Amino acid sequence: MTDRSTRREIYERSRRRRSIFIATTSTIVVVAAMIVLVPMAPGWDRVRQSFFDGDVFAETFPGLVEAFWLDVRILLWSTPLILVVALLVALARNTRSPALFPLRAFAIIYTDVLRGIPVILLVFLIGFGVPALGLSRTWANPVIWGTVTLVLSYSAYVAEVIRAGIDSVHESQRAAARSLGMTSRQTMGTIVLPQAFRRIVPPLMNSFVSLQKDVALVSLIGPVEILRQAGIDKAKFANFTPYVAAAIIFLAITIPCTRLADWALARQRRRTGATTIA
Amino acid sequence: MRTSPALRRIVPVLAASALVFAACGSDDDSDSTEATDAPTETDAAAATDAPAATDAPAAGGEGCDATISDGVLTVATGEPAFYPWVIDDAPETGDGFEAAVAYAVAAEMGYDEASVEWARTTFDEAIQPGAKNFDMNLQQYSITEERRENIDFSLPYYTSNQAIVALEGSAAEGATTVADLVDVKFGAQAGTTSLAFIEEVIQPSQDVFVYDDNVGAKAALEANQIDAAVFDLPTALYVSGVEIEGSLVVGQFPADAGGTTDEFGFVLEKDSALTPCVDAAITAITDSGELDAITQEWLADFTGAPVITVE
Numbered sequence: 198m199t200d201r202s203t204r205r206e207i208y209e210r211s212r213r214r215r216s217i218f219i220a221t222t223s224t225i226v227v228v229a230a231m232i233v234l235v236p237m238a239p240g241w242d243r244v245r246q247s248f249f250d251g252d253v254f255a256e257t258f259p260g261l262v263e264a265f266w267l268d269v270r271i272l273l274w275s276t277p278l279i280l281v282v283a284l285l286v287a288l289a290r291n292t293r294s295p296a297l298f299p300l301r302a303f304a305i306i307y308t309d310v311l312r313g314i315p316v317i318l319l320v321f322l323i324g325f326g327v328p329a330l331g332l333s334r335t336w337a338n339p340v341i342w343g344t345v346t347l348v349l350s351y352s353a354y355v356a357e358v359i360r361a362g363i364d365s366v367h368e369s370q371r372a373a374a375r376s377l378g379m380t381s382r383q384t385m386g387t388i389v390l391p392q393a394f395r396r397i398v399p400p401l402m403n404s405f406v407s408l409q410k411d412v413a414l415v416s417l418i419g420p421v422e423i424l425r426q427a428g429i430d431k432a433k434f435a436n437f438t439p440y441v442a443a444a445i446i447f448l449a450i451t452i453p454c455t456r457l458a459d460w461a462l463a464r465q466r467r468r469t470g471a472t473t474i475a
Numbered sequence: 476m477r478t479s480p481a482l483r484r485i486v487p488v489l490a491a492s493a494l495v496f497a498a499c500g501s502d503d504d505s506d507s508t509e510a511t512d513a514p515t516e517t518d519a520a521a522a523t524d525a526p527a528a529t530d531a532p533a534a535g536g537e538g539c540d541a542t543i544s545d546g547v548l549t550v551a552t553g554e555p556a557f558y559p560w561v562i563d564d565a566p567e568t569g570d571g572f573e574a575a576v577a578y579a580v581a582a583e584m585g586y587d588e589a590s591v592e593w594a595r596t597t598f599d600e601a602i603q604p605g606a607k608n609f610d611m612n613l614q615q616y617s618i619t620e621e622r623r624e625n626i627d628f629s630l631p632y633y634t635s636n637q638a639i640v641a642l643e644g645s646a647a648e649g650a651t652t653v654a655d656l657v658d659v660k661f662g663a664q665a666g667t668t669s670l671a672f673i674e675e676v677i678q679p680s681q682d683v684f685v686y687d688d689n690v691g692a693k694a695a696l697e698a699n700q701i702d703a704a705v706f707d708l709p710t711a712l713y714v715s716g717v718e719i720e721g722s723l724v725v726g727q728f729p730a731d732a733g734g735t736t737d738e739f740g741f742v743l744e745k746d747s748a749l750t751p752c753v754d755a756a757i758t759a760i761t762d763s764g765e766l767d768a769i770t771q772e773w774l775a776d777f778t779g780a781p782v783i784t785v786e
Contacts, residue, residue: 243604243745247625321694328698334660337699339684419684419695425665429685432666435602435622 246436253438257430261439264426265446268412271344271422275412276405278348283355288385290356291363304356311353316414319346324418343415351408358400362393395465402458406451423447539584541748542610548586550577551609554595558713559773560615566593572709572773573613576632579765580611580741583756598666601742602626610749612742615707617668626745629753631738632766637672638711638727638780640719641703642696647725653677653785660684662692662701668737669705676728676735676785693719707737709777726783734785 235241289297290304311319323346328337366389374384416425423443430439542548552573555564561571569578569588581591594609601612602625611629618628639656641647647659656677662684663670673683684701686692692704696719706714708727715722728734741757743750760766 240605247602247604250624325691325694325698325700328700329694332699334699339695339700416685417687417691419662419686419691419700421682421685425685428665429670431602432598433619433621433671435625437603 248437248441250434250436250438253430253434253436254442257427257434257439258442260430261423261426261442261446264421265423265443267340267420267422268409271340271347271412271415272409275344275347275351275408278344279351279355279408282348282352283359286352286356287359287363290360291385293381308353308356311349312357314350316346316350316411317417319350320414320417323349324415339418340415340420343418343420347408347411347415351404351411355401355404358397358404359393362397363389365396366392395468398465399458399462402454402461406454406458409447409451409454538748538750539752541752543607547590547592548581548584548611549592549594549609550581551594551596551601551612551614552577553614554597556595556614557710558717559709559777567591572633572769573615575769575773576760576766577611577613579760579769580632580753580756583759584752607744610743610747611753613739615710615739616742618738618740619668627743627747627750629741629743629750630757630761631740632757633739633770633774635707635709635737635739636727636729636734637669637676637705637737638708639703639705639725639783640692640696640711640715640722641725642719642722645702645725647703648723650725650783651781652783656703656783659702660700662686662695662704664688664692664704664706667706669707672728672735673705689714689718696722708780709774712777712780724780727780728783728785732782732784734783 236245238244286304286307289300290308292300320343324339324342327342327345328339363385370388370392371384374388375381379388413422413424416422421429423446424440427439427443431437540546550566552561552566556566556571556573557564559571560573562568562574563570566574566577569575578588578591581587596609596612598614600608601614601616602622613632616622616628618631622628639647639650645659647656650656650659653676657680659677659679660681661673661677661679663673663686665685665687670683670685673679684695686695689706689710692701693714695701696704703725704714705711708724711724711727715724730736741753743753757766760769
């Protein structure tokens, strides 16, 4: 038994070393090909000047970081609101009492309609339309209504994720809880939701990363966030480098988020005993 | 354990490069087709520093046949092209200021009306590296030194002032100096020099809101999100007269009152062989008075507005 597992370990170690060697070699080949071949293209000098201009980068980067702060603030306001609204919609859709049919119908219409409408239309409709009803300057602020739009749209998506998580908890869990005398509210709060949320952490992270980029849509109704600032700088210098600078700033946030999501996924697989064989 | 380590290593590299390229390629929240540009810091200086017009060949001479398709001059404008620059979005009729200028310049370059073809581009298409689908592009592109790093500009064919549009009863109404405008909430169009003008000359106390086009600025005025918007004067007069009901041009900022002017030039590919030829043609129609006549014909109604002084 021990002997056999040791031989197996040795074999696996050699396979692992081989995999790492292949991975390293192919990465080097791909990167080297990009570094060597791309500059050989006849238009490379013009492309480099238009997209990777060091002076433009240095001049616009601080302003872009400053503009990114607005994205971060919108993100920080909208994320908890999205989670709360989405949870309420998902719970509404999971009610079972016949008397609550209108609530279920509302939840279904909410998700169907808000996921079906392009976010860009919602941004204009809510961002310009609601304030035009006669709000004071303070309450007409497009940052407020842009955030509301993101919350409406994303909560519809996230509600479906949460609902899928709730549905993924086996019916026997619910039945067992009810047979122990728990109320349906206790069952949902202490038995179903904790299991559901553990399962949907990765897709939720996915939505969060996607939201980071959709915050840029708020700029359509006035506020100057990072992509708008990059567009302004692009027009000022007739150069696309500011977008590259903005991309780097975005990556500084999205890569850690994606890694975090991957880590959460891996941890969950370990905990639920899923195999790691590819 | 089979291929996953390899994948795990390569995927981030590819993903990162893909993201960078995606971010570069898919921009475009900022510019609509018409970049109603206005000047910035360069203003009048840009004209005098303009590239070697003096040693350009005579009109219709050397370099003038370096077009993308033989014997045809392809001129680009916005999609749609706006009044009064192009009437009814039909530049091929020659109606509208920029359409008329384009045909006059083309004639000087040795291309008759039949040899002029029109293309449509966005601002981004005009500045992108690589092959262009036009020989020259005019859609109120302001000449600035920064832009000249990446594209060629012709000599200016029009000089415009910045102007303020507001709804009646706005906080900006009745302003006579820039000091009256400090607390006004402004909006401007992305990618225009009007935005730089607000930030550098008016220096308002509140952040400027920015829109893709006139439509956004109009909606924001009506939604009580901004007090006033800034455009070049002809656009401002058109927007207030036709597009936004109940609005007026509060004032303009002429150069002799401390304002900065906006000089419009043709955009050509960087280091285009055609640039000296276009410059020579513009010089010729300026000297002959033809440009003045065209300006009178199409823009005579687009100059009247109260003057706002800058310190």
